[in-house]
Amino acid sequence: MTTILLSIDTDVERATTQAESITELPIRIDDTTIVLYHVFRTDDEGADAGDLKSVKKAKQVLEDAGFDVQIDQSSGDAVRNILTKADEIDAGIISLAGRKRSPTGKALFGSVTQNVVLKSDRTVLLETTE
Template sequence: MTTILLSIDTDVARAKAQAESLISLPIETAETNVVLYHVFRADDEGADANALKSVAEAKRRLEKEGFDIEVSQSSGDATRNILEKAEEIDADIISLAGRKRSPTGKALFGSVTQNVILKSDRTVLLETAE
């Protein structure tokens, strides 16, 4: 059984691109568990990843192709939480959506994608969407 942690932000276009990227992989959908994972910035008891359009879109597309989907969420530091979730579920692959940023933007604000790639010992699948 293959486990994929698909870390989704709130951007629907990036979520679609991530879903399509997984669909294009030569993997058996019946032998693959996908955890759609969203990290909220603030701890809000009313927050629900299932209510996000990006999560709903990725879930719809992946379920249509026969993937077994679980939705999970947390709040706080995105890099740390993604790495901890990958460890918890023993993910074979971490799927992330990158976005174009200027070098100054990366230096000032950091990059969750970059940090996960650098700190993870797991395979990271990166999808970039405009």
Template structure:
């Protein structure tokens, strides 16, 4: 079985692009496990990723496509948590949603996507919303 760690934020449009990028791959859905993963910025014991619209819509669309979907969450440093979660799951693929930023914006604000790509030894599937 293949495992895809689909790292999802709160942006519904980006989440939809990620789901589309996965569902368009030539995969045997019964052989793929998808873990939707959200990293909250702050530690809030009442936070529940399944209450996020981006997550609930992604679950619905992925299940409609025939995938088995699990939800996981954490809080804190997104890059470290994504890499740790990928290692814990032994994920075959990390799916990320990129944001269109200028080179200056990337330099000033950093990029979780860029850091995960550079620090991971796993395949990274990058989706960007139009």
């Protein structure tokens, strides 16, 4: 059994690209569980990742391909939460969506994607968009 953690932000295009990339992997659909995971920046009790358009779209793409899909969420530090969730579910793959940014942009604003890649000992699948 393989579990894949898709860390989804609010961008529908990136979420769609991430989900589609999973459907192209050489994996057994019936032996794979996908966890769509969104980290909210603040702790908003009324927030529900299942209500996000990006999560809905990724879920639709994956379920249409035959995958078992679960939705989970947290709030706070995205890097720490993604790594912790990957450990909790023993994810075989962490899927992230990055944006192309200049080296200066990365230095000034940091990068959740970059930090997860550097700090994780798990396989990371990175989809980069403009």
